[in-house]
Amino acid sequence: MPDGMKVDYDGLIPNNVGLSEDARVRKALETWHPGYIDWWKDMGPDGFQESLVYLRTAISVDPKGWAKFDYVRMPEYKWGVLLAPQVEGRLIGFGAHKGEPAWQDIPGEYRGLLRRLMVIQGDTEPASVEQQRFLGKTAPSLYDLRNLFQVNVEEGRHLWAMVYLLQKYLGKDGREEAEELLKRRSGHQDSPRMLGAFNEETPDWVSFFMFTYFTDRDGKMQLEALAQSGFDPLSRTCRFMLTEEAHHMFVGETGVQRIIERTAQVMKDNAITDPNDVARIRAHGAIDLPALQRKLNLHFSLTLDLFGNEVSTNAANAYNSGLKGRYREDKLDDDHRLLDSTYKVLRPRDGEIVANDVPALSALNMRLRDDYVVDAASGVGRWNKVLEKAGINFRLTLPHVAFNRKIGEFSKSHVNPDGQVIDAATWAVNIDRWLPSSDDKLYITSLMKPVSAIGEYASWIAPPKVGIDNKPGNFEYVKLWES
Amino acid sequence: MDGTLPTQKQHLIDPEICIRCNTCEATCPVGAITHDDNNYVVDAATCNHCMDCVAPCPTGAVDHWFAVASPFSLEEQFSWQELPARIESPDATVDALDDEAAALITQAHQGAGGSARAPASASKPRVNLFNRANPAQAKVTGNFRVTKRGTSSDVRHIVLDFGAVAFPVLEGQSIGIVPPGTDAQGRAHAMRLYSISSARDGERPNTNNLALTIKRVEETQPDGSVMRGVASNYMCDLAIGESVQVIGPFGATFLMPDDPDTDLLLFCTGTGSAPFRAFTERRRRLSSQGKGRLHMFFGARTPEELPYFGPLQKVPSSVLEQRLVFSRQPGQKREYVQDRLRIEGEAVAKLLRRDTTHIYICGLRGLEQGVEDAFATIGRQYGIDWPALRATMREQGRYHVETY
Numbered sequence: 002m003p004d005g006m007k008v009d010y011d012g013l014i015p016n017n018v019g020l021s022e023d024a025r026v027r028k029a030l031e032t033w034h035p036g037y038i039d040w041w042k043d044m045g046p047d048g049f050q051e052s053l054v055y056l057r058t059a060i061s062v063d064p065k066g067w068a069k070f071d072y073v074r075m076p077e078y079k080w081g082v083l084l085a086p087q088v089e090g091r092l093i094g095f096g097a098h099k100g101e102p103a104w105q106d107i108p109g110e111y112r113g114l115l116r117r118l119m120v121i122q123g124d125t126e127p128a129s130v131e132q133q134r135f136l137g138k139t140a141p142s143l144y145d146l147r148n149l150f151q152v153n154v155e156e157g158r159h160l161w162a163m164v165y166l167l168q169k170y171l172g173k174d175g176r177e178e179a180e181e182l183l184k185r186r187s188g189h190q191d192s193p194r195m196l197g198a199f200n201e202e203t204p205d206w207v208s209f210f211m212f213t214y215f216t217d218r219d220g221k222m223q224l225e226a227l228a229q230s231g232f233d234p235l236s237r238t239c240r241f242m243l244t245e246e247a248h249h250m251f252v253g254e255t256g257v258q259r260i261i262e263r264t265a266q267v268m269k270d271n272a273i274t275d276p277n278d279v280a281r282i283r284a285h286g287a288i289d290l291p292a293l294q295r296k297l298n299l300h301f302s303l304t305l306d307l308f309g310n311e312v313s314t315n316a317a318n319a320y321n322s323g324l325k326g327r328y329r330e331d332k333l334d335d336d337h338r339l340l341d342s343t344y345k346v347l348r349p350r351d352g353e354i355v356a357n358d359v360p361a362l363s364a365l366n367m368r369l370r371d372d373y374v375v376d377a378a379s380g381v382g383r384w385n386k387v388l389e390k391a392g393i394n395f396r397l398t399l400p401h402v403a404f405n406r407k408i409g410e411f412s413k414s415h416v417n418p419d420g421q422v423i424d425a426a427t428w429a430v431n432i433d434r435w436l437p438s439s440d441d442k443l444y445i446t447s448l449m450k451p452v453s454a455i456g457e458y459a460s461w462i463a464p465p466k467v468g469i470d471n472k473p474g475n476f477e478y479v480k481l482w483e484s
Numbered sequence: 485m486d487g488t489l490p491t492q493k494q495h496l497i498d499p500e501i502c503i504r505c506n507t508c509e510a511t512c513p514v515g516a517i518t519h520d521d522n523n524y525v526v527d528a529a530t531c532n533h534c535m536d537c538v539a540p541c542p543t544g545a546v547d548h549w550f551a552v553a554s555p556f557s558l559e560e561q562f563s564w565q566e567l568p569a570r571i572e573s574p575d576a577t578v579d580a581l582d583d584e585a586a587a588l589i590t591q592a593h594q595g596a597g598g599s600a601r602a603p604a605s606a607s608k609p610r611v612n613l614f615n616r617a618n619p620a621q622a623k624v625t626g627n628f629r630v631t632k633r634g635t636s637s638d639v640r641h642i643v644l645d646f647g648a649v650a651f652p653v654l655e656g657q658s659i660g661i662v663p664p665g666t667d668a669q670g671r672a673h674a675m676r677l678y679s680i681s682s683a684r685d686g687e688r689p690n691t692n693n694l695a696l697t698i699k700r701v702e703e704t705q706p707d708g709s710v711m712r713g714v715a716s717n718y719m720c721d722l723a724i725g726e727s728v729q730v731i732g733p734f735g736a737t738f739l740m741p742d743d744p745d746t747d748l749l750l751f752c753t754g755t756g757s758a759p760f761r762a763f764t765e766r767r768r769r770l771s772s773q774g775k776g777r778l779h780m781f782f783g784a785r786t787p788e789e790l791p792y793f794g795p796l797q798k799v800p801s802s803v804l805e806q807r808l809v810f811s812r813q814p815g816q817k818r819e820y821v822q823d824r825l826r827i828e829g830e831a832v833a834k835l836l837r838r839d840t841t842h843i844y845i846c847g848l849r850g851l852e853q854g855v856e857d858a859f860a861t862i863g864r865q866y867g868i869d870w871p872a873l874r875a876t877m878r879e880q881g882r883y884h885v886e887t888y
Binding site: 010068250383473 | 500501503504505506507510511521535536537539540542543544545547565605607608613620648649650685690692742
């Protein structure tokens, strides 16, 4: 096995970064470790710390080695520091330093900017674990429970990944930031997490699936952009994290798909042809498609806010400095400097939505958001294939990007899901048609009852087509009662 | 697809399961995977079956292998909404993507008298993760004799540890070994397959290793010279700490059912016991989850030459019922596996009537014929149409032969 792929499991912290020879960073991480375990026990999945969960652990960063499945108690999960193998002779691919060798250390002038990028990314990881900590109590199956916990432990590992970079490359400042990452709390009045969507609650499993589909996909886009970084350790970290992030996308996409499959089945079994016949669909314990559309509208619009202001000098600086690229920058065919090009940004003007050309460098958030929307739309298309196949006359759609926005160009406007600017009164009258109503919330909450019999599923979700690690349908993904 | 027989295995991605996360494309070391707005697809002309994409795929969509006469083009794959229906053919189950290993397995399974199928509840096996060009490196962590010293049968229990490399196996699968060096003509040696004799989660639970049961081949020829098997002697002489190159895993039908309520009738001689040791360990670790049991008929010349004779004494009969049969026990009548099978006819007939019973025969070629004759006798005695039952069981993945 090439050097840099082998993971050292001998010490407290599994790693492929030579921690055993790096006494300073090892000590910093070992000092941070008890606080992390305390945080996990306080804020991690509530009530399942002793359960045996069939989890995937990376045992090397080689493609063949990083999916080892086994029963693990979550507090004993091997959280480690794993970087994708170093690419010999890698060059910076964009910005003012394009063509220079990638940095193995942080250039002094970029310490502040990089610190901010890493802290913002790092802060989202524990935040989502906190948001999801009560979901275990209402899981629709052991399979879904296991998937939730896999997402949770991997978010935990992503925190480790960022904390390693902070401690290794930013000294005392980094150590302080690492401590702060354990102190902030999602939704806390005085010390909330840094980004809005990560302070919203994840009240039920429909939201969980929408969150992993839409919000974790923002994480994917950010990681893709950071994987382009000229700061090589950050790039390598993010490349490895992306492989794990793909699992979260999988949980979200298949979760929503299985809800749709179940609804379609219930409609077929009971000869319900009108997807808006909500009462009859709900009478059979399935989730009606209009309610699902409202959940989608909410999570999609909340996630768009995570991309920040469409026009941003921070984003321009991060790009120009070679720290954060565009989505799959290495696959794009242009000058990779963007000094002379422009990009279209949507804005409200006199009751209309118009597209203005702005310097491409300052529109990078908008661009990443556009790439995100394309990526998110493809999965919605696959959901609709289920409806098409079942012959149901309903299609899920992404609402207009201006709908329900709190950050950016549209934060002061009311825009309906079709992209028409409307007045406050029209908004208020229609809000229950567009966003989850209190009726939706009550109904979905009433469905959230745990199903813990092996191989069984709640009334509102279909079983998966393929088991995790090819396991058969009657596999016990979580051993709840073994102590 | 036309009616011509499949001649090659093609790697395909299931568009219904795939979430288009790009992980496979990013992982593929030879650029065989690409995508359009609809699908991720594999170029059959470029894919070298290295399997690097299989473990990182979060959905399992990437792990599909079709036996085809001519490969599906990229354009065909781009247009798919789902995988095409599989054609039913003797080659439809992919034991190995490696032709050499596939030929060895086909030969070993011939005694079943028809194409083999995996038991309905068997876990899905991974095959061919490592090949000749890209073998896994394992380290020898155990090598000891499991037959009594002084007897002519030197059977060894060899433990190979894979360290940080994932080498997922199921009980009943084999690995491939190519002995180092070259033959008299200067060519690389042929591959040998060895059955895994440990459970899927390792020699001990949760260890990343596997065990093999290998007999040292040393036969005195008529002219007085001794023929020494290249591969078996290479393996049996391995010292602790030595590195071994391992290919595989192979085998997709000679697997155990996961359903713990199934009964398994096991017939073996010598190192044919290797997969059954694995089956036994698997069942033992699941403890008493189900109603099923293993019923083993194990033949050797003497107890001293029966591999694992000592450890077998400690396996509880609630897991494994043992009938150890000896053909050269001083002062006793020669008894063979099929003889004992006839004696147990009534109990066996009862098991044959259950559709949860599976039969496995593993050992030297010829064993299957003796067992077959005994089953035919039992069938006549107890009113069971054995040839018909055997065909049904084979069709349902409940009748398995691996002899060599």
